[in-house]
Amino acid sequence: MPELEALRSEYEARGVGFLALSLNPSEARNRQTAAALGVHMTVATAKGEVLGPLRISTVPATVFINREGVVVAAVNGERSRAFYARRLEALLAAP
Numbered sequence: 001m002p003e004l005e006a007l008r009s010e011y012e013a014r015g016v017g018f019l020a021l022s023l024n025p026s027e028a029r030n031r032q033t034a035a036a037l038g039v040h041m042t043v044a045t046a047k048g049e050v051l052g053p054l055r056i057s058t059v060p061a062t063v064f065i066n067r068e069g070v071v072v073a074a075v076n077g078e079r080s081r082a083f084y085a086r087r088l089e090a091l092l093a094a095p
Helices: 002-014 027-037 081-093
Strands: 019-022 042-045 061-065 071-076
Touching: 002 081, 019 027, 027 042, 061 081, 071 081
Parallel strands: 019 042
Antiparallel strands: 061 071
């Protein structure tokens, strides 16, 4: 989460949105955890029916959605900050 938060602070001004989904059903707990980790992106509670269409099979997972709202990639597991930055740059460069 700290890596994604760093990317959020870097890319949000360039029009990239970030949303964290938690499997924990307690919204209050999710807010507390985000605050403790210094995460300022929106954190929402994920319902099971949301995960399948987003191509999420395990957590953590990252979903990349283009400007038209189409899921263009889903990555299961943790990745490096450089990996995420390359993906974000490719999305920003796409027509």
